[in-house]
Amino acid sequence: MASVPLSGPYIGEREEELVLEVLRSGRLSLGPTVDRFEELIAKRVGAPYAAAVSSGTAGLHLLAISAGIGPGDEVITSPYSFAASANCFLYEGGVPVFADIDPRTLNLDPAAVEAAVTERTRAIVAVDIYGYPCELDKLSAIADRHGLALIEDSCEALGAAYRGSQVGSHGTSCVFAFYPNKQITTGEGGIVTTHSEEEWHLVRSLRNQGRPEPGGWLEHVRLGFNYRLSELACALGIGQLERLDEILALRAEAAARYTTLLGGLDGVELLCPDDAEHVRSWFVYVVLLPNSGTRDRVIETFEREGIGYNRYLPSIHLQPYMRERFGFREGLCPVAEDVSTRSLAVPFFTGIEAAAQERVAEVLASALQ
Numbered sequence: 001m002a003s004v005p006l007s008g009p010y011i012g013e014r015e016e017e018l019v020l021e022v023l024r025s026g027r028l029s030l031g032p033t034v035d036r037f038e039e040l041i042a043k044r045v046g047a048p049y050a051a052a053v054s055s056g057t058a059g060l061h062l063l064a065i066s067a068g069i070g071p072g073d074e075v076i077t078s079p080y081s082f083a084a085s086a087n088c089f090l091y092e093g094g095v096p097v098f099a100d101i102d103p104r105t106l107n108l109d110p111a112a113v114e115a116a117v118t119e120r121t122r123a124i125v126a127v128d129i130y131g132y133p134c135e136l137d138k139l140s141a142i143a144d145r146h147g148l149a150l151i152e153d154s155c156e157a158l159g160a161a162y163r164g165s166q167v168g169s170h171g172t173s174c175v176f177a178f179y180p181n182k183q184i185t186t187g188e189g190g191i192v193t194t195h196s197e198e199e200w201h202l203v204r205s206l207r208n209q210g211r212p213e214p215g216g217w218l219e220h221v222r223l224g225f226n227y228r229l230s231e232l233a234c235a236l237g238i239g240q241l242e243r244l245d246e247i248l249a250l251r252a253e254a255a256a257r258y259t260t261l262l263g264g265l266d267g268v269e270l271l272c273p274d275d276a277e278h279v280r281s282w283f284v285y286v287v288l289l290p291n292s293g294t295r296d297r298v299i300e301t302f303e304r305e306g307i308g309y310n311r312y313l314p315s316i317h318l319q320p321y322m323r324e325r326f327g328f329r330e331g332l333c334p335v336a337e338d339v340s341t342r343s344l345a346v347p348f349f350t351g352i353e354a355a356a357q358e359r360v361a362e363v364l365a366s367a368l369q
């Protein structure tokens, strides 16, 4: 039987054409394609400004700097995310404070965030996990009440909508990411969207070695980084973005097919459905199994049958470097820890065929018997 990969990019002739055009233009960095990609993303998500960067992590790091996070500042974030949601402020000496998640949405529980605020709290990094929008209004209200910066890690959520408009449009600064398993890819890459012209200039300067914005090549007005995204990457991004609606529709269709195939299986819990205020942009397809033993059994069967999988997502606070440095232990965030031991990503990508999904469902069902 043919194997089914976990993930894969969806790239066509248009992307090849656009990348080739840049390649032949001789202008490979800091040119019109970066500007164009930024304009198109800004328009798509409904933010006035966008700055392309070399990765989602780089974008989050620059927003952590923009938020003024420094040594000893506490930052509240989700334990059920990719490590970069916390690493972004660790780079600046920030101290992670993990608030537990809502068991239904798997996003930060606003009540847990409120309870975690101290006089040392400087910011909140909220995550739209698996493309499902976080509780932005409640988190914004907490941030406003306590004078905190709010950063939205939307790395998995391009195309998601909250309260009727696109994630990115609500006034919060967001980061979207373009690694090859994301909704659209630039190979490696990310983008910061912001509603502040000042922050936009700052991010553009920081990503470009601290050069003034606008300004000269050999002048550095602040400590910066090389977090630029190339013209080639942005050309690929433009080609992908032109097809974003098609991509989102195909992913939603594939997700709906899995929901039908897996929804009836005993012992399989699915991600929460959309409601009037939250529209998910499908990033990965994750199922929750009854316990870690069942997950191990499913993984064994998947390996034997050539089905791709990943243990999305381990709790960040229990990663070895977090335990070592901050002394975090089991029991800190029981909901996240429970979900981490039994959640599993199954093969999911734009254009996955119905037959492949049916095979995944059959293999999963057989492992659960």
Ligand SMILES: Cc1ncc(COP(=O)(O)O)c(C=O)c1O
Pocket: 055, 056, 057, 058, 081, 082, 084, 085, 127, 153, 155, 156, 177, 178, 179, 189, 190
């Ligand atoms: C929630 C979340 N945050 C941050 C990142 C980091 O993005 P990148 O891999 O582009 O640095 C990712 C990427 O996987 C992510 O899923």
